[in-house]
Amino acid sequence: MSNATDRAYELGFRTVETEYADRRLPVEGAVPSWLSGALIRNGPGRFEFGGERATHWFDGLAMLRRYGFDDGTVSYTNRFLRTEAYAAADSGHGATEFATGDGSLRRTLQWLRSLGPPEPTDNANVHVAQLGEHFVALTEAPRRIAFDPVTLETRGEFRWRDDVPEHLATAHLTVDPNREETIGYSTVFGLSPTYHVYRIPHGRAARRHVATVPASGPGYVHDCSVTESHVVIVETPLRIAVTKALAPWNGNEGLLDLLEYDETATSRFLVIDRDTETLAATLEAPPFFTFHHVNAYEDGDELVVDLVAFDDDEIVRALTFEALSEGAFATAPDGRFVRYRLRPDEDRVRRSERYDGGMELPTVPKSVRGRRYRYAYAQATDRVGANGLVKLDVERGTATEWWERGVYVEEPRMVRRPDGSAEDDGVVIATALDTRRERSMLLVFDAETLVELARAPLPHAVPFGFHGRYFPDA
Template identity: 90%
Template sequence: MSDATDRAYELGFGTVDTEYADRRLPVEGTVPSWLSGALIRNGPGRFEFGGERATHWFDGLAMLRRYGFDDGTVSYTNRFLRTGAYAAADAGHGATEFATGDGSLRRTLRWLRSLGPPEPTDNATVHVARLGEHFVALTEAPRRIAFDPVTLETRGEFRWHDDIGEHLATAHLTVDPNREETIGYSTEFGLSPSYHVYRIPHGHAARRHVATVPAAGPGYVHDCSVTESYVVIVETPLRIALAKALAPWNEGLLDVLEYDETATSRFIVVDRDAETLAGTVETSPFFTFHHVNAYDDGDELVVDLVAFDDDEIVRALTFESLSAGAFAAAPDGRFVRFRFQPDEGGVRRSRRYDGGLELPTVPASVRGRRYRYAYAQATDRTGANGLVKLDVERGTATEWWERGVYVEEPRMVRRPGGTAEDDGVVIAPALDTGRERSMLLVFDAETLVEQARAPLPHAVPFGFHGRYFPDT
């Protein structure tokens, strides 16, 4: 690995020891005075448990980060979620998460004492959402942790009181500002595995069942798309082996995932108004974590994804692989567009950008609708991660890179009163390996010209996802 890549691995997957509260950051450049609100992000902050290190990036202890904006200033708060997983880690015990086991004997004893599988983890480390007046941290286990959106203090577990079954939950609740609701789904095991789709109206915290559709496998499904008419779940050949999942000696979710090269990928389409399955369409196999966007185009659906040839990316994110060079050599996701009719066979696919990318976002106003611009982390250069703006109509891209800087997930924030789709700013945290600290970057959303950077007092481990809340 190069020096920059070595430092990125050490700093980006290192443990944070200090929590800051409302720390005013120095600003190099100018943050627009209209930018008012907070970017709240989630991700791992600690990887050591009782003298042992986690084995996978996904298994760090959840730490929230808040970047507050007010009249050109930037403030920073970071705080670990105070959960059962946090208490166990503080006591020197690890937790079985995505890939890191805590010892098969202890798990077997817990299984026997509880007469069933152990309780799923409350280490909600993947994403955040607003449900009514509640701000919650999310993971793929069916447990959600409420927190204060200003101080990030943990408020306790958020629970739904309904009969929607879930053995796995989505951490990607999809907010549709046009229909003023949030869409989610869960996976339920059993003799007939199923996906349950639900909706949460804006301003409310309770969810309502939309439809239940059969699962094949079931598959490991990380994200979904919405259009004005449909919810789209993409089920890839990365299957959850249920017999392994129920065994007390498995070492986490990674241990029970199996990629079936002979299987197809399926688009499962749910009609949002009729609340029924509109159809399933199969295509040649691929893997995806994240959706870019989707929209209705006449009688066809357009679904844009970050697609991989297979599940190699999942295995490449173990620390064993990352430390051995996979950090620089991990496979790149590609922007792929799929077109199909929801109730007929036949899928057309095309690549809209040849570079590697991940963690995509589109302006909120065009989510689920025909759109022109998408923003993402650019991943295909050694010694840096960049930022890319895609013009999906013209098939062109604008990129920003800086040697030794690793940009994380971007978020586009529209300027109040702006009419153009790209009128606003793009904000993204980044790790500066040269200065050995993280920073918050602000770009003009039209040109990707850097407007400001605000260095943090420390290096923050690479996180996963976040949302911008204009009214916190």
């Protein structure tokens, strides 16, 4: 690995010891005065448990990070979620998560042969969402943790009061500003596994069941797409081997050991009609794997689904600490921006690549989610010694990129100017690790040009996180 890559691995997966509260950050450049609100991100902050180190990036202990904006200033708060997982780690017990521990998913699935389900992990380290007046941290286990959006103090567990079943939950609740609701789904195991789609009206904390659709495998599904009239679940051949989880103890450690990629199987697009609340179509395509969707919209009789695609599941294995320490941090496969055009009436799927660079963690402006759009922003990933930022013009098939040697950009978020009219009138904000300064920073870019407007160095290096949202009223 290059020196910058070595430092990125060392700093980006190193436990944080200090929590800061409303720390005013120095600003180099100028943050637009109209930017008011907070970017709240989630991700791991601790990787050691009683003398043992986690084995996968996904297994770190949840730590929230808040970047507050007010009249050109930036403040920083970071705080671990005070959960059962946090207390157990503090007392010397390892986490039971994606790949580390004593078989979290295995224990979760024991409901199939026991009198009742065991309690899954509450280490909600993947994403955040606002449900009515509640701000919650999310993971793929069916437990959500509420927190204060200003102090990040843990408020306790958020529980649904409904009968929507879930053995695995989505950490990617998809916000649809056009129909003023948020879409989510759960996975249920059994002899006939299923996905359950639900909606959460804006301003409410209750959800309502939309549809139940059959699962094959079931698949490991991390994200979904929403159009004006449809929800699209993409089920790849990365399957969860439920029978392996239920077999006599054979050394399974967590979800990672229960994932099997069937290269002979197809990927399936499950299209749910939001109005009739039924499965409208199931379409198949050659196998691929995806974590994240970019956007989707309706184009006449076609559904356009844009996502970040991988040839197979190698990326999942490449994110173990063993693989990362042996060079996978620099050589892990790159995701590609791929467009699928679905014709449900003809049972036809067409695929095309829209950008030949590596990318992940995509986002689009809020105003065009679920609609025809022109611009997408993402982390650019195909260079050694840095991660960049890319702005894609999906109509023209062109891209603008920003790179700086030794800087590793994380997930970007686009924030539109309050009185802006153009789709890209606003800023892009992203956290990044600066390996030269050995600390993280917040970056602010002009959304039209990707010209850097400001950077605000943090007092420490923060481990690489996963996802976050910008809350204008937080």
